[in-house]
Amino acid sequence: MSSLGRASAVLAAGTMVSRITGLLRTIVLVGVIGAVGKAPDAFSIANQLPNDVFSLISVGVLTAVLVPQIVRAVAGEDGGSAFISKIFTAGTVVLVGATVIATLATPALVSLIIPPEFSEAQQALAIAFGYWCMPQILFYGLYALIGETLNARRIFGPFTWAPVVNNLISIAGFLVIGAMFGSPLSDISDWTPDRIAWLGGTATLGIALQAAVLLAFWPRTRLALRIDFRWRGVGLGNIVKLAGWTMLMALSSLAAGFYQHRIAINASGHDPSITVMNNAWLIFMLPYSVIVLSIGTPYFTQLSEHAHAGRIAEVRADIARSIRTLGFFLMGALAAVLAAAVPASRIFTDDRDEAQMAAPVLIGYLVALVPLAVLFIVQRTFYALGDTRTPFFFTIFQCVLIVATAFGAQLLNHTGVVPLSLLAATIALGQSISSILQTIVASALLSRRLGGIGAGDWIPALLRFLGAALPASAAGWGVFVLLGGASGWTAVDRIPAAIGCLIIATVVLAVYIGVLAVFRAPELDALKGLARRFVPSR
Numbered sequence: 140m141s142s143l144g145r146a147s148a149v150l151a152a153g154t155m156v157s158r159i160t161g162l163l164r165t166i167v168l169v170g171v172i173g174a175v176g177k178a179p180d181a182f183s184i185a186n187q188l189p190n191d192v193f194s195l196i197s198v199g200v201l202t203a204v205l206v207p208q209i210v211r212a213v214a215g216e217d218g219g220s221a222f223i224s225k226i227f228t229a230g231t232v233v234l235v236g237a238t239v240i241a242t243l244a245t246p247a248l249v250s251l252i253i254p255p256e257f258s259e260a261q262q263a264l265a266i267a268f269g270y271w272c273m274p275q276i277l278f279y280g281l282y283a284l285i286g287e288t289l290n291a292r293r294i295f296g297p298f299t300w301a302p303v304v305n306n307l308i309s310i311a312g313f314l315v316i317g318a319m320f321g322s323p324l325s326d327i328s329d330w331t332p333d334r335i336a337w338l339g340g341t342a343t344l345g346i347a348l349q350a351a352v353l354l355a356f357w358p359r360t361r362l363a364l365r366i367d368f369r370w371r372g373v374g375l376g377n378i379v380k381l382a383g384w385t386m387l388m389a390l391s392s393l394a395a396g397f398y399q400h401r402i403a404i405n406a407s408g409h410d411p412s413i414t415v416m417n418n419a420w421l422i423f424m425l426p427y428s429v430i431v432l433s434i435g436t437p438y439f440t441q442l443s444e445h446a447h448a449g450r451i452a453e454v455r456a457d458i459a460r461s462i463r464t465l466g467f468f469l470m471g472a473l474a475a476v477l478a479a480a481v482p483a484s485r486i487f488t489d490d491r492d493e494a495q496m497a498a499p500v501l502i503g504y505l506v507a508l509v510p511l512a513v514l515f516i517v518q519r520t521f522y523a524l525g526d527t528r529t530p531f532f533f534t535i536f537q538c539v540l541i542v543a544t545a546f547g548a549q550l551l552n553h554t555g556v557v558p559l560s561l562l563a564a565t566i567a568l569g570q571s572i573s574s575i576l577q578t579i580v581a582s583a584l585l586s587r588r589l590g591g592i593g594a595g596d597w598i599p600a601l602l603r604f605l606g607a608a609l610p611a612s613a614a615g616w617g618v619f620v621l622l623g624g625a626s627g628w629t630a631v632d633r634i635p636a637a638i639g640c641l642i643i644a645t646v647v648l649a650v651y652i653g654v655l656a657v658f659r660a661p662e663l664d665a666l667k668g669l670a671r672r673f674v675p676s677r
Contacts, residue, residue: 153299154429160306165421165487166633167313172338173325174488174497177261179414180407181327184252184400185268186342187417189275191393192241192248193283220362223288228366234280241276245269252400252413260327261407267332271339275346282350289356297356299432304352305345312341323489388531395538395545399570402549403563411496411563418487419501419567423508426472431512434464446523451589454523458516458585459593463600465512467662470604471611471651473508475644476501478615482629482643485636494636495625496560503567507574509601514578517585517592529584537577544569600662607654615647 172179241248246266253262286298316322316337324330406412445453476483480501485494521530548565551557557565586592622629622639629639655663 153296153303154432157299157302157306158425158428160303160310162421162425162486164306164309164313165418167310167317169323169418169487169489171313171317171322171324173323174414174418175409175411175493176325176414177258177407178264178325178327178330180404180412181253181261181265182268182338183414183417184249184265185272185339187413188241188245188248188269189272189279189346191396192237192273193276193279194389194393223362224365227284230280230284234277234284237280238274238276242270242273245273251397253404254401257404258407264327264330264335267330267335268339271336272342275343278343278346278350282346282353285350285353285357288362289353289359294356294359297353301349301352305349308345308348309341312337312344316341388527388534391535391538395541398542399545399566402545403566405549405552406559406562410559411493411500413563415488415493415497415500416563416567419484419497419504422476422483422487422501423504426469426476427508427511430468430472431465431515434461434468443523446520446525454520455589455591455593458520459596461516462513462593462597463662465516466509466597466601466604467660469509469512470601470608471648473505474608474612474651475615475647477505478612478619478647479640479643480505481619481625482636482639485630486633486640491625491630494630499561499564500567503564503569503571505571506568507571510575510578514574514581517578517581520585520592521581521588524588526588529588530581533577533581533584536580537573540573540576541570544573603655603658603660604662607651607658607660610654611647611651614650615643618643618646 169179172182249262249265249269253265255262282301286301289298316334319337320329320334324334400413400416403412403416441457445451445457480498481494484497484501485491488494488497518530521527545566548557548562548569551565552559552562582592582594586594619629619639622642628635630636652663
Protein backbone atom coordinates (compact mmCIF):
# COMPACT_ATOMS: atom_id res chain seq x y z
CA MET A 140 0.00 0.00 0.00
CA SER A 141 2.95 2.33 0.43
CA SER A 142 3.45 2.38 -3.35
CA LEU A 143 -0.19 3.37 -3.79
CA GLY A 144 0.26 6.09 -1.22
CA ARG A 145 3.32 7.48 -2.99
CA ALA A 146 1.56 7.35 -6.34
CA SER A 147 -1.46 9.14 -4.88
CA ALA A 148 0.76 11.84 -3.39
CA VAL A 149 2.50 12.43 -6.74
CA LEU A 150 -0.83 12.51 -8.58
CA ALA A 151 -2.37 14.82 -5.99
CA ALA A 152 0.51 17.29 -6.24
CA GLY A 153 0.50 17.27 -10.04
CA THR A 154 -3.27 17.50 -10.25
CA MET A 155 -3.32 20.34 -7.73
CA VAL A 156 -0.78 22.39 -9.68
CA SER A 157 -2.54 21.53 -12.94
CA ARG A 158 -5.94 22.56 -11.61
CA ILE A 159 -4.65 25.76 -10.02
CA THR A 160 -2.95 26.83 -13.25
CA GLY A 161 -6.13 25.78 -15.03
CA LEU A 162 -8.12 28.08 -12.80
CA LEU A 163 -5.67 30.90 -13.53
CA ARG A 164 -6.07 30.14 -17.24
CA THR A 165 -9.84 30.50 -16.95
CA ILE A 166 -9.55 33.68 -14.91
CA VAL A 167 -7.35 35.25 -17.60
CA LEU A 168 -9.71 34.02 -20.33
CA VAL A 169 -12.72 35.52 -18.54
CA GLY A 170 -10.80 38.80 -18.29
CA VAL A 171 -10.32 38.74 -22.07
CA ILE A 172 -13.73 37.57 -23.33
CA GLY A 173 -16.01 37.86 -20.28
CA ALA A 174 -18.21 35.24 -18.62
CA VAL A 175 -21.76 36.30 -19.53
CA GLY A 176 -22.52 37.12 -23.16
CA LYS A 177 -22.97 35.62 -26.61
CA ALA A 178 -19.27 35.78 -27.60
CA PRO A 179 -17.90 33.90 -24.56
CA ASP A 180 -20.64 31.30 -24.96
CA ALA A 181 -19.72 30.88 -28.63
CA PHE A 182 -16.07 30.19 -27.74
CA SER A 183 -17.08 27.88 -24.89
CA ILE A 184 -19.16 25.79 -27.27
CA ALA A 185 -16.38 25.62 -29.89
CA ASN A 186 -13.64 24.82 -27.38
CA GLN A 187 -15.80 22.17 -25.70
CA LEU A 188 -16.63 20.33 -28.93
CA PRO A 189 -13.18 18.67 -29.24
CA ASN A 190 -13.53 17.46 -25.65
CA ASP A 191 -16.98 16.09 -26.41
CA VAL A 192 -15.87 14.27 -29.54
CA PHE A 193 -12.73 12.97 -27.85
CA SER A 194 -14.79 11.69 -24.92
CA LEU A 195 -16.30 9.16 -27.33
CA ILE A 196 -12.80 7.79 -27.87
CA SER A 197 -11.52 8.24 -24.33
CA VAL A 198 -14.50 6.80 -22.46
CA GLY A 199 -15.29 4.36 -25.23
CA VAL A 200 -11.84 2.83 -25.68
CA LEU A 201 -8.99 4.17 -23.54
CA THR A 202 -10.24 4.17 -19.96
CA ALA A 203 -12.71 1.34 -20.24
CA VAL A 204 -10.75 -1.09 -22.40
CA LEU A 205 -7.11 -0.29 -23.06
CA VAL A 206 -5.83 0.15 -19.49
CA PRO A 207 -6.93 -3.36 -18.41
CA GLN A 208 -5.64 -4.74 -21.73
CA ILE A 209 -2.27 -3.01 -21.32
CA VAL A 210 -1.99 -4.25 -17.72
CA ARG A 211 -2.42 -7.78 -19.06
CA ALA A 212 -0.05 -7.19 -22.00
CA VAL A 213 2.88 -5.95 -19.88
CA ALA A 214 3.01 -9.39 -18.26
CA GLY A 215 4.14 -10.85 -21.61
CA GLU A 216 7.68 -11.72 -22.61
CA ASP A 217 8.30 -8.43 -24.45
CA GLY A 218 6.64 -6.33 -21.75
CA GLY A 219 3.77 -5.51 -24.08
CA SER A 220 5.86 -3.71 -26.73
CA ALA A 221 4.31 -5.50 -29.72
CA PHE A 222 0.74 -5.06 -28.48
CA ILE A 223 1.21 -1.39 -27.57
CA SER A 224 2.89 -0.61 -30.92
CA LYS A 225 -0.13 -1.98 -32.75
CA ILE A 226 -2.50 -0.11 -30.44
CA PHE A 227 -0.66 3.17 -30.96
CA THR A 228 -0.67 2.72 -34.72
CA ALA A 229 -4.37 1.90 -34.82
CA GLY A 230 -5.18 4.63 -32.31
CA THR A 231 -3.37 7.31 -34.29
CA VAL A 232 -5.22 6.30 -37.47
CA VAL A 233 -8.55 6.52 -35.62
CA LEU A 234 -7.66 9.89 -34.09
CA VAL A 235 -6.63 11.44 -37.41
CA GLY A 236 -9.81 10.17 -39.04
CA ALA A 237 -11.98 11.41 -36.19
CA THR A 238 -10.30 14.83 -36.30
CA VAL A 239 -10.87 15.24 -40.04
CA ILE A 240 -14.50 14.13 -39.85
CA ALA A 241 -15.28 16.31 -36.83
CA THR A 242 -13.66 19.35 -38.45
CA LEU A 243 -15.77 18.92 -41.57
CA ALA A 244 -18.85 18.41 -39.39
CA THR A 245 -18.24 21.54 -37.25
CA PRO A 246 -21.22 23.50 -38.65
CA ALA A 247 -23.56 20.57 -38.01
CA LEU A 248 -22.24 20.02 -34.48
CA VAL A 249 -22.60 23.69 -33.58
CA SER A 250 -26.15 23.79 -34.97
CA LEU A 251 -27.11 21.03 -32.51
CA ILE A 252 -26.52 23.55 -29.70
CA ILE A 253 -27.18 26.93 -31.34
CA PRO A 254 -30.11 26.82 -33.77
CA PRO A 255 -29.63 29.39 -36.57
CA GLU A 256 -33.04 30.87 -35.83
CA PHE A 257 -31.90 31.64 -32.27
CA SER A 258 -28.76 33.61 -33.12
CA GLU A 259 -27.23 33.31 -36.57
CA ALA A 260 -24.31 35.59 -35.67
CA GLN A 261 -23.47 33.60 -32.54
CA GLN A 262 -23.64 30.36 -34.52
CA ALA A 263 -21.28 31.73 -37.18
CA LEU A 264 -18.76 32.82 -34.52
CA ALA A 265 -18.90 29.43 -32.81
CA ILE A 266 -18.28 27.69 -36.16
CA ALA A 267 -15.28 29.93 -36.86
CA PHE A 268 -13.80 29.13 -33.45
CA GLY A 269 -14.62 25.45 -34.00
CA TYR A 270 -12.45 25.14 -37.10
CA TRP A 271 -9.46 26.31 -35.05
CA CYS A 272 -10.27 24.12 -32.04
CA MET A 273 -11.15 20.78 -33.68
CA PRO A 274 -7.50 19.69 -34.20
CA GLN A 275 -7.37 19.39 -30.42
CA ILE A 276 -9.05 15.97 -30.84
CA LEU A 277 -5.83 14.50 -32.24
CA PHE A 278 -3.65 16.00 -29.51
CA TYR A 279 -6.06 15.07 -26.71
CA GLY A 280 -6.03 11.52 -28.06
CA LEU A 281 -2.25 11.23 -28.21
CA TYR A 282 -1.97 12.72 -24.73
CA ALA A 283 -4.44 10.19 -23.34
CA LEU A 284 -2.95 7.25 -25.23
CA ILE A 285 0.57 7.96 -24.00
CA GLY A 286 -0.58 8.92 -20.53
CA GLU A 287 -2.71 5.84 -19.98
CA THR A 288 0.22 3.66 -21.05
CA LEU A 289 2.45 5.43 -18.55
CA ASN A 290 -0.18 4.87 -15.85
CA ALA A 291 -0.44 1.19 -16.75
CA ARG A 292 3.35 0.95 -16.32
CA ARG A 293 2.93 2.66 -12.91
CA ILE A 294 4.56 5.88 -14.10
CA PHE A 295 1.82 8.12 -12.68
CA GLY A 296 3.35 11.59 -12.44
CA PRO A 297 3.77 12.94 -16.02
CA PHE A 298 0.11 12.41 -16.98
CA THR A 299 -1.02 14.83 -14.28
CA TRP A 300 1.80 17.36 -14.66
CA ALA A 301 1.70 17.77 -18.46
CA PRO A 302 -1.49 19.92 -18.45
CA VAL A 303 0.49 22.58 -16.58
CA VAL A 304 2.34 23.26 -19.84
CA ASN A 305 -0.96 23.74 -21.67
CA ASN A 306 -2.21 26.12 -18.99
CA LEU A 307 0.96 28.24 -18.98
CA ILE A 308 0.99 28.52 -22.79
CA SER A 309 -2.70 29.47 -22.79
CA ILE A 310 -2.25 32.06 -20.06
CA ALA A 311 0.59 33.70 -21.98
CA GLY A 312 -1.41 33.63 -25.22
CA PHE A 313 -4.55 35.08 -23.63
CA LEU A 314 -2.55 37.89 -22.03
CA VAL A 315 -1.05 38.72 -25.43
CA ILE A 316 -4.54 38.80 -26.97
CA GLY A 317 -5.76 41.12 -24.23
CA ALA A 318 -2.75 43.42 -24.72
CA MET A 319 -3.14 43.49 -28.50
CA PHE A 320 -6.90 43.86 -28.83
CA GLY A 321 -8.14 45.11 -25.46
CA SER A 322 -10.69 43.45 -23.20
CA PRO A 323 -13.28 42.27 -22.52
CA LEU A 324 -14.17 41.17 -26.03
CA SER A 325 -17.66 40.04 -25.03
CA ASP A 326 -19.60 41.25 -28.07
CA ILE A 327 -19.80 39.22 -31.27
CA SER A 328 -18.88 42.32 -33.28
CA ASP A 329 -15.53 42.45 -31.45
CA TRP A 330 -14.31 39.27 -33.16
CA THR A 331 -12.53 39.72 -36.47
CA PRO A 332 -10.86 36.78 -38.29
CA ASP A 333 -7.39 37.60 -36.92
CA ARG A 334 -8.68 37.71 -33.35
CA ILE A 335 -10.51 34.43 -33.84
CA ALA A 336 -7.28 32.88 -35.15
CA TRP A 337 -5.27 34.14 -32.18
CA LEU A 338 -7.69 32.77 -29.57
CA GLY A 339 -8.47 29.46 -31.29
CA GLY A 340 -4.82 28.89 -32.25
CA THR A 341 -3.61 29.58 -28.72
CA ALA A 342 -6.09 27.10 -27.23
CA THR A 343 -5.04 24.37 -29.68
CA LEU A 344 -1.29 25.02 -29.35
CA GLY A 345 -1.50 24.46 -25.61
CA ILE A 346 -3.10 21.03 -26.10
CA ALA A 347 -0.48 20.06 -28.70
CA LEU A 348 2.42 20.90 -26.36
CA GLN A 349 0.68 19.07 -23.52
CA ALA A 350 0.83 15.88 -25.58
CA ALA A 351 4.41 16.49 -26.73
CA VAL A 352 5.67 16.78 -23.14
CA LEU A 353 4.65 13.19 -22.36
CA LEU A 354 6.89 11.83 -25.11
CA ALA A 355 9.93 12.89 -23.06
CA PHE A 356 8.95 10.32 -20.42
CA TRP A 357 8.35 7.42 -22.80
CA PRO A 358 11.89 5.92 -22.35
CA ARG A 359 10.97 5.20 -18.72
CA THR A 360 8.40 2.65 -19.93
CA ARG A 361 11.18 0.53 -21.49
CA LEU A 362 8.80 -0.25 -24.32
CA ALA A 363 9.96 -0.37 -27.93
CA LEU A 364 7.40 1.64 -29.87
CA ARG A 365 7.22 1.38 -33.64
CA ILE A 366 4.69 1.79 -36.44
CA ASP A 367 2.91 -1.53 -36.92
CA PHE A 368 -0.12 -2.06 -39.16
CA ARG A 369 -0.24 -5.82 -38.55
CA TRP A 370 -3.30 -5.75 -36.34
CA ARG A 371 -4.44 -9.36 -36.65
CA GLY A 372 -3.85 -11.87 -33.90
CA VAL A 373 -3.41 -9.46 -30.99
CA GLY A 374 -6.97 -9.35 -29.69
CA LEU A 375 -8.07 -6.14 -31.38
CA GLY A 376 -11.34 -7.84 -32.26
CA ASN A 377 -12.04 -8.39 -28.57
CA ILE A 378 -11.15 -4.76 -27.86
CA VAL A 379 -13.60 -3.58 -30.52
CA LYS A 380 -16.28 -5.82 -29.02
CA LEU A 381 -15.68 -4.45 -25.53
CA ALA A 382 -15.47 -0.88 -26.81
CA GLY A 383 -18.80 -1.15 -28.60
CA TRP A 384 -20.78 -0.79 -25.39
CA THR A 385 -18.64 2.03 -24.04
CA MET A 386 -18.80 3.90 -27.34
CA LEU A 387 -22.59 3.76 -27.19
CA MET A 388 -22.41 4.88 -23.56
CA ALA A 389 -20.19 7.84 -24.40
CA LEU A 390 -22.40 8.76 -27.37
CA SER A 391 -25.46 8.77 -25.10
CA SER A 392 -23.68 11.03 -22.58
CA LEU A 393 -22.61 13.34 -25.39
CA ALA A 394 -26.17 13.58 -26.72
CA ALA A 395 -27.49 14.36 -23.23
CA GLY A 396 -24.86 17.09 -22.78
CA PHE A 397 -25.72 18.62 -26.14
CA TYR A 398 -29.36 18.73 -25.13
CA GLN A 399 -28.49 20.45 -21.86
CA HIS A 400 -26.49 23.12 -23.70
CA ARG A 401 -29.21 23.60 -26.31
CA ILE A 402 -31.60 24.52 -23.50
CA ALA A 403 -29.06 26.59 -21.53
CA ILE A 404 -28.23 28.68 -24.61
CA ASN A 405 -31.66 30.33 -24.23
CA ALA A 406 -30.19 32.30 -21.31
CA SER A 407 -27.14 33.40 -23.30
CA GLY A 408 -26.56 37.13 -23.42
CA HIS A 409 -27.48 38.54 -20.00
CA ASP A 410 -27.92 35.51 -17.73
CA PRO A 411 -25.74 32.52 -16.74
CA SER A 412 -25.44 30.10 -19.63
CA ILE A 413 -22.87 27.70 -21.06
CA THR A 414 -19.74 29.63 -20.08
CA VAL A 415 -20.91 29.99 -16.48
CA MET A 416 -21.83 26.29 -16.41
CA ASN A 417 -18.37 25.35 -17.71
CA ASN A 418 -16.66 27.57 -15.14
CA ALA A 419 -18.80 26.18 -12.32
CA TRP A 420 -17.90 22.68 -13.48
CA LEU A 421 -14.23 23.70 -13.42
CA ILE A 422 -14.56 24.71 -9.76
CA PHE A 423 -16.40 21.45 -9.08
CA MET A 424 -13.62 19.49 -10.76
CA LEU A 425 -10.88 21.00 -8.58
CA PRO A 426 -11.63 18.89 -5.49
CA TYR A 427 -12.91 16.01 -7.63
CA SER A 428 -9.80 15.72 -9.76
CA VAL A 429 -7.28 16.39 -7.01
CA ILE A 430 -8.86 13.85 -4.66
CA VAL A 431 -10.70 11.33 -6.84
CA LEU A 432 -8.27 11.04 -9.72
CA SER A 433 -5.12 11.13 -7.59
CA ILE A 434 -6.38 8.42 -5.24
CA GLY A 435 -8.64 6.54 -7.63
CA THR A 436 -6.20 6.14 -10.54
CA PRO A 437 -3.68 3.96 -8.64
CA TYR A 438 -6.60 1.99 -7.18
CA PHE A 439 -7.91 1.39 -10.71
CA THR A 440 -4.59 -0.14 -11.73
CA GLN A 441 -4.60 -2.30 -8.60
CA LEU A 442 -8.25 -3.27 -9.17
CA SER A 443 -7.36 -4.40 -12.69
CA GLU A 444 -4.52 -6.54 -11.36
CA HIS A 445 -6.65 -8.14 -8.63
CA ALA A 446 -9.60 -8.70 -10.99
CA HIS A 447 -7.34 -10.26 -13.63
CA ALA A 448 -5.94 -12.62 -10.98
CA GLY A 449 -9.48 -13.53 -9.83
CA ARG A 450 -8.89 -12.27 -6.27
CA ILE A 451 -12.46 -11.03 -5.73
CA ALA A 452 -12.07 -10.64 -1.96
CA GLU A 453 -9.23 -8.18 -2.57
CA VAL A 454 -11.36 -6.36 -5.16
CA ARG A 455 -14.10 -5.90 -2.53
CA ALA A 456 -11.50 -4.62 -0.04
CA ASP A 457 -10.15 -2.18 -2.66
CA ILE A 458 -13.65 -0.82 -3.28
CA ALA A 459 -14.49 -0.25 0.39
CA ARG A 460 -11.08 1.22 1.23
CA SER A 461 -11.02 3.61 -1.74
CA ILE A 462 -14.58 4.88 -1.16
CA ARG A 463 -13.89 5.55 2.53
CA THR A 464 -10.69 7.39 1.69
CA LEU A 465 -12.29 9.43 -1.08
CA GLY A 466 -15.32 10.23 1.06
CA PHE A 467 -13.20 11.51 3.94
CA PHE A 468 -11.39 14.08 1.82
CA LEU A 469 -14.29 14.96 -0.49
CA MET A 470 -16.82 15.67 2.23
CA GLY A 471 -14.52 18.27 3.75
CA ALA A 472 -13.93 19.83 0.33
CA LEU A 473 -17.68 19.85 -0.33
CA ALA A 474 -18.36 21.71 2.92
CA ALA A 475 -15.69 24.30 2.09
CA VAL A 476 -16.82 25.00 -1.50
CA LEU A 477 -20.49 25.22 -0.50
CA ALA A 478 -19.71 27.83 2.15
CA ALA A 479 -17.55 29.82 -0.30
CA ALA A 480 -19.82 29.44 -3.35
CA VAL A 481 -20.29 33.18 -3.92
CA PRO A 482 -16.63 34.31 -3.65
CA ALA A 483 -15.55 31.22 -5.62
CA SER A 484 -17.96 32.20 -8.40
CA ARG A 485 -16.77 35.82 -8.24
CA ILE A 486 -13.29 34.70 -9.30
CA PHE A 487 -14.74 33.62 -12.67
CA THR A 488 -17.17 36.47 -13.27
CA ASP A 489 -16.91 40.19 -13.95
CA ASP A 490 -18.91 41.62 -11.01
CA ARG A 491 -20.73 40.71 -7.80
CA ASP A 492 -24.13 40.47 -9.50
CA GLU A 493 -22.84 37.85 -11.94
CA ALA A 494 -21.25 35.99 -9.02
CA GLN A 495 -24.56 35.79 -7.17
CA MET A 496 -26.21 34.42 -10.32
CA ALA A 497 -23.39 31.92 -10.92
CA ALA A 498 -23.21 30.57 -7.35
CA PRO A 499 -26.46 28.52 -7.60
CA VAL A 500 -25.03 26.79 -10.70
CA LEU A 501 -22.00 25.70 -8.68
CA ILE A 502 -24.16 24.53 -5.79
CA GLY A 503 -26.32 22.54 -8.20
CA TYR A 504 -23.26 20.58 -9.38
CA LEU A 505 -21.82 20.12 -5.86
CA VAL A 506 -24.83 18.09 -4.74
CA ALA A 507 -23.38 15.08 -6.59
CA LEU A 508 -19.71 15.48 -5.63
CA VAL A 509 -19.49 12.53 -3.24
CA PRO A 510 -21.87 10.23 -5.17
CA LEU A 511 -19.78 10.74 -8.32
CA ALA A 512 -16.70 9.61 -6.42
CA VAL A 513 -18.51 6.40 -5.48
CA LEU A 514 -19.56 6.01 -9.12
CA PHE A 515 -15.95 6.46 -10.23
CA ILE A 516 -14.88 3.42 -8.20
CA VAL A 517 -17.95 1.33 -9.06
CA GLN A 518 -17.75 2.00 -12.79
CA ARG A 519 -14.05 1.27 -13.02
CA THR A 520 -14.50 -1.93 -11.08
CA PHE A 521 -16.82 -3.11 -13.84
CA TYR A 522 -14.14 -2.14 -16.36
CA ALA A 523 -11.49 -4.04 -14.40
CA LEU A 524 -13.76 -7.08 -14.53
CA GLY A 525 -13.95 -6.75 -18.31
CA ASP A 526 -17.64 -5.77 -18.18
CA THR A 527 -18.49 -2.73 -20.30
CA ARG A 528 -22.07 -3.82 -20.97
CA THR A 529 -23.47 -3.15 -17.49
CA PRO A 530 -22.01 0.41 -17.26
CA PHE A 531 -23.69 1.10 -20.59
CA PHE A 532 -27.13 0.38 -19.17
CA PHE A 533 -26.79 2.40 -15.98
CA THR A 534 -25.27 5.27 -17.97
CA ILE A 535 -28.23 5.18 -20.38
CA PHE A 536 -30.43 5.39 -17.29
CA GLN A 537 -28.57 8.55 -16.22
CA CYS A 538 -28.74 10.09 -19.70
CA VAL A 539 -32.50 9.61 -19.84
CA LEU A 540 -32.79 11.34 -16.47
CA ILE A 541 -30.51 14.20 -17.58
CA VAL A 542 -32.63 14.82 -20.67
CA ALA A 543 -35.82 14.61 -18.60
CA THR A 544 -34.56 17.05 -15.95
CA ALA A 545 -33.26 19.47 -18.59
CA PHE A 546 -36.62 19.34 -20.36
CA GLY A 547 -38.26 19.92 -17.00
CA ALA A 548 -36.06 22.98 -16.43
CA GLN A 549 -37.10 24.36 -19.81
CA LEU A 550 -40.76 23.70 -19.03
CA LEU A 551 -40.48 25.42 -15.64
CA ASN A 552 -38.86 28.37 -17.38
CA HIS A 553 -41.62 28.64 -19.98
CA THR A 554 -44.28 28.55 -17.26
CA GLY A 555 -42.50 31.28 -15.29
CA VAL A 556 -41.61 29.11 -12.29
CA VAL A 557 -37.87 29.27 -13.04
CA PRO A 558 -36.50 32.58 -14.38
CA LEU A 559 -33.78 32.66 -17.03
CA SER A 560 -31.29 33.67 -14.34
CA LEU A 561 -31.80 30.24 -12.66
CA LEU A 562 -32.17 28.11 -15.80
CA ALA A 563 -28.53 26.96 -15.79
CA ALA A 564 -28.67 26.24 -12.03
CA THR A 565 -31.79 24.12 -12.48
CA ILE A 566 -30.11 22.13 -15.26
CA ALA A 567 -27.05 21.59 -13.03
CA LEU A 568 -29.22 20.37 -10.15
CA GLY A 569 -31.07 18.02 -12.47
CA GLN A 570 -27.77 16.53 -13.60
CA SER A 571 -26.73 15.96 -9.99
CA ILE A 572 -30.00 14.21 -9.14
CA SER A 573 -29.54 12.02 -12.21
CA SER A 574 -26.00 11.13 -11.13
CA ILE A 575 -27.09 10.24 -7.60
CA LEU A 576 -29.76 7.85 -8.88
CA GLN A 577 -27.25 6.39 -11.35
CA THR A 578 -24.78 5.74 -8.52
CA ILE A 579 -27.42 3.93 -6.47
CA VAL A 580 -28.34 1.67 -9.38
CA ALA A 581 -24.69 1.02 -10.35
CA SER A 582 -23.70 0.16 -6.76
CA ALA A 583 -26.59 -2.29 -6.45
CA LEU A 584 -25.63 -4.01 -9.71
CA LEU A 585 -21.96 -4.33 -8.69
CA SER A 586 -22.92 -5.61 -5.26
CA ARG A 587 -25.01 -8.34 -6.87
CA ARG A 588 -22.15 -9.16 -9.25
CA LEU A 589 -19.52 -9.53 -6.50
CA GLY A 590 -21.71 -10.76 -3.68
CA GLY A 591 -21.29 -7.48 -1.80
CA ILE A 592 -19.05 -4.41 -2.05
CA GLY A 593 -18.58 -3.64 1.65
CA ALA A 594 -21.44 -1.13 1.77
CA GLY A 595 -21.92 -1.87 5.45
CA ASP A 596 -18.44 -0.47 5.96
CA TRP A 597 -18.33 2.60 3.73
CA ILE A 598 -21.93 3.89 3.97
CA PRO A 599 -21.69 4.49 7.76
CA ALA A 600 -18.33 6.16 7.15
CA LEU A 601 -19.88 8.54 4.58
CA LEU A 602 -22.69 9.37 7.00
CA ARG A 603 -20.09 10.07 9.70
CA PHE A 604 -18.29 12.46 7.34
CA LEU A 605 -21.59 14.15 6.48
CA GLY A 606 -22.28 14.66 10.17
CA ALA A 607 -18.99 16.52 10.49
CA ALA A 608 -19.40 18.45 7.21
CA LEU A 609 -22.75 20.03 8.13
CA PRO A 610 -21.53 22.09 11.13
CA ALA A 611 -18.27 22.80 9.29
CA SER A 612 -20.11 24.26 6.29
CA ALA A 613 -22.40 26.25 8.61
CA ALA A 614 -19.34 27.70 10.34
CA GLY A 615 -17.86 28.65 6.95
CA TRP A 616 -21.09 30.35 5.89
CA GLY A 617 -21.08 32.26 9.17
CA VAL A 618 -17.58 33.53 8.39
CA PHE A 619 -18.74 34.57 4.91
CA VAL A 620 -21.60 36.56 6.47
CA LEU A 621 -19.24 38.17 8.99
CA LEU A 622 -16.99 39.23 6.10
CA GLY A 623 -19.94 41.13 4.57
CA GLY A 624 -21.65 38.40 2.58
CA ALA A 625 -22.47 38.96 -1.08
CA SER A 626 -22.17 42.73 -0.61
CA GLY A 627 -18.90 42.52 1.29
CA TRP A 628 -15.27 42.79 0.24
CA THR A 629 -15.00 39.13 -0.79
CA ALA A 630 -17.19 39.89 -3.85
CA VAL A 631 -15.51 43.14 -4.85
CA ASP A 632 -12.88 41.67 -7.18
CA ARG A 633 -11.12 38.40 -8.02
CA ILE A 634 -8.16 38.68 -5.64
CA PRO A 635 -10.27 39.58 -2.58
CA ALA A 636 -12.61 36.75 -3.55
CA ALA A 637 -9.70 34.28 -3.63
CA ILE A 638 -8.52 35.50 -0.22
CA GLY A 639 -12.04 35.14 1.13
CA CYS A 640 -12.21 31.56 -0.19
CA LEU A 641 -8.98 30.69 1.62
CA ILE A 642 -10.24 32.14 4.91
CA ILE A 643 -13.59 30.35 4.67
CA ALA A 644 -12.00 27.05 3.63
CA THR A 645 -9.53 27.20 6.51
CA VAL A 646 -12.33 27.60 9.05
CA VAL A 647 -14.43 24.87 7.43
CA LEU A 648 -11.63 22.31 7.33
CA ALA A 649 -10.58 23.10 10.92
CA VAL A 650 -14.13 22.49 12.17
CA TYR A 651 -14.51 19.39 9.99
CA ILE A 652 -11.33 17.76 11.26
CA GLY A 653 -12.10 18.89 14.82
CA VAL A 654 -15.53 17.25 14.82
CA LEU A 655 -14.08 14.00 13.45
CA ALA A 656 -11.31 14.12 16.04
CA VAL A 657 -13.85 14.47 18.85
CA PHE A 658 -15.54 11.29 17.67
CA ARG A 659 -12.13 9.67 17.05
CA ALA A 660 -12.83 8.85 13.41
CA PRO A 661 -10.35 6.19 12.25
CA GLU A 662 -10.10 7.87 8.85
CA LEU A 663 -7.98 10.61 10.37
CA ASP A 664 -5.09 8.16 10.13
CA ALA A 665 -5.24 8.62 6.33
CA LEU A 666 -4.77 12.36 6.83
CA LYS A 667 -1.83 11.77 9.15
CA GLY A 668 -0.24 9.44 6.62
CA LEU A 669 -0.65 12.03 3.87
CA ALA A 670 0.89 14.71 6.08
CA ARG A 671 3.93 12.53 6.73
CA ARG A 672 4.56 12.29 2.99
CA PHE A 673 4.74 16.05 2.57
CA VAL A 674 6.24 17.11 5.94
CA PRO A 675 9.87 15.97 6.31
CA SER A 676 10.68 14.02 9.43
CA ARG A 677 13.47 15.09 11.81
